[in-house]
Amino acid sequence: xxxxxxxxxxxxxxxxxxxxxxxxxxxxxxxxxxxxxxxxxxxxxxxxxxxxxxxxxxxxxxxxxxxxxxxxxxxxxxxxxxxxxxxxxxxxxxxxxxxxxxxxxxxxxxxxxxxxxxxxxxxxxxxxxxxxxxxxxxxxxxxxxxxxxxxxxxxxxxxxxxxxxxxxxxxxxxxxxxxxxxxxxxxxxxxxxxxxxxxxxxxxxxxxxxxxxxxxxxxxxxxxxxxxxxxxxxxxxxxxxxxxxxxxxxxxxxxxxxxxxxxxxxxxxxxxxxxxxxxxxxxxxxxxxxxxxxxxxxxxxxxxxxxxxxxxxxxxxxxxxxxxxxxxxxxxxxxxxxxxxxxxxxxxxxxxxxxxxxxxxxxxxxxxxxxxxxxxxxxxxxxxxxxxxx
Numbered sequence: 001x002x003x004x005x006x007x008x009x010x011x012x013x014x015x016x017x018x019x020x021x022x023x024x025x026x027x028x029x030x031x032x033x034x035x036x037x038x039x040x041x042x043x044x045x046x047x048x049x050x051x052x053x054x055x056x057x058x059x060x061x062x063x064x065x066x067x068x069x070x071x072x073x074x075x076x077x078x079x080x081x082x083x084x085x086x087x088x089x090x091x092x093x094x095x096x097x098x099x100x101x102x103x104x105x106x107x108x109x110x111x112x113x114x115x116x117x118x119x120x121x122x123x124x125x126x127x128x129x130x131x132x133x134x135x136x137x138x139x140x141x142x143x144x145x146x147x148x149x150x151x152x153x154x155x156x157x158x159x160x161x162x163x164x165x166x167x168x169x170x171x172x173x174x175x176x177x178x179x180x181x182x183x184x185x186x187x188x189x190x191x192x193x194x195x196x197x198x199x200x201x202x203x204x205x206x207x208x209x210x211x212x213x214x215x216x217x218x219x220x221x222x223x224x225x226x227x228x229x230x231x232x233x234x235x236x237x238x239x240x241x242x243x244x245x246x247x248x249x250x251x252x253x254x255x256x257x258x259x260x261x262x263x264x265x266x267x268x269x270x271x272x273x274x275x276x277x278x279x280x281x282x283x284x285x286x287x288x289x290x291x292x293x294x295x296x297x298x299x300x301x302x303x304x305x306x307x308x309x310x311x312x313x314x315x316x317x318x319x320x321x322x323x324x325x326x327x328x329x330x331x332x333x334x335x336x337x338x339x340x341x342x343x344x345x346x347x348x349x350x351x352x353x354x355x356x357x358x359x360x361x362x363x364x365x366x367x368x369x370x371x372x373x374x375x376x377x378x379x380x381x382x383x384x385x386x387x388x389x390x
Contacts, residue, residue, distance in 0.1 A: 013132070021142055023120060028151045029157065030172075032153065033168075035154070037158050044167070047103060059110040059111045068347040070123065070343075071343040074343030075343035076209050083124055083127065084190070087119075093113035094179065095176050097169070098172040098176060118350075126343050127342070136333070137332035137333070138277065140328035151266060225334035225337060229327070229349070231386070232330055233359070234382035235319075244259065247309075266320070268321050269321065269323070271321060272323070272324025273325075279325075289329050292326070299315055300319060303315040304373075363375055
């Protein structure tokens with residue numbers, strides 16, 4: 001490749017990488033704003049708990065059926081169209097949320113948003129893995145950091161909006177404008193990817209893509225990483241989901257202390273996500289994962305047995321720090337195990353995610369029967385599974 005052509009290619013890869021990370025940041029900003037805005041949305045639209053449950057369940061269920069198809073299409077040469085089209089629908093859905101006045105329109109907006117996020121965000125991640133196939137773990141670590149920043153900043157955006165005496169709708173409008181600007185930044189570099197890349201050249205038919213996905217499920221390595229990803233989530237999103245309840249119902253903390261616990265978890269976890277990036281340049285990811293699983297196993301056991309709430313806060317921060325990199329390393333290994341099938345990775349991850357999605361429900365049912373304090377011990381399955389599976 002001529003020097004000018006090589007420089008142009010490198011610049012294009014850097015711009016694409018940056019833009020994809022911004023896309024993940026935006027997706028998590030939306031999630032952070034929406035999570036913090038639920039009380040305002042409920043009061044403004046006079047929603048019942050049943051309607052809130054429908055808003056959380058119906059779009060996610062529909063998306064879980066659509067996204068595996070999007071992953072297959074992404075591997076047969078439709079990647080660019082899906083990412084750009086998903087971005088357009090992403091913007092439209094945010095505008096609908098911003099201007100909606102009733103439950104039905106909000107539900108329609110979320111039904112559009114979830115699969116749009118799959119096409120726009122998940123396929124952006126898959127393409128990021130394709131453009132630098134030797135740096136899966138490192139780029140997944142950057143991706144995770146971008147998402148963590150979005151999760152932390154999202155509620156702050158809503159807080160600033162409220163402080164300026166604006167409606168929660170204004171926050172979603174700002175996010176729609178930012179996404180539109182990001183689409184403009186993405187337009188040229190994604191159209192100028194080298195012709196040799198998977199994202200540009202159709203390689204097989206849709207039926208062949210489905211067959212390839214089933215063939216991948218016969219590979220032990222693929223099943224291994226898909227399974228470990230689901231188990232690792234016990235010590236990530238599942239723990240976060242039960243954290244505030246644990247502090248209130250088991251520890252006896254008040255709501256302020258419970259909120260502080262979640263803040264400690266997110267804040268120190270963000271630091272861990274930042275520091276894991278240079279660490280993966282020097283240390284083999286699986287070696288670090290094995291070490292951190294041992295540390296988390298000891299820390300989490302201590303967290304559950306120590307009675308002092310301040311000590312619990314300290315241990316919780318250490319837990320958030322040492323489980324950084326779990327998702328990025330495991331997901332990077334999955335991409336490495338399926339070269340040239342990054343869209344199919346999205347498909348299989350979604351299918352396994354359907355099963356893993358029942359974990360909180362199962363834990364909730366068990367907690368109702370046996371008590372939350374006892375059920376929290378089951379989350380130790382995460383570090384134990386990693387130690388056995390690596």
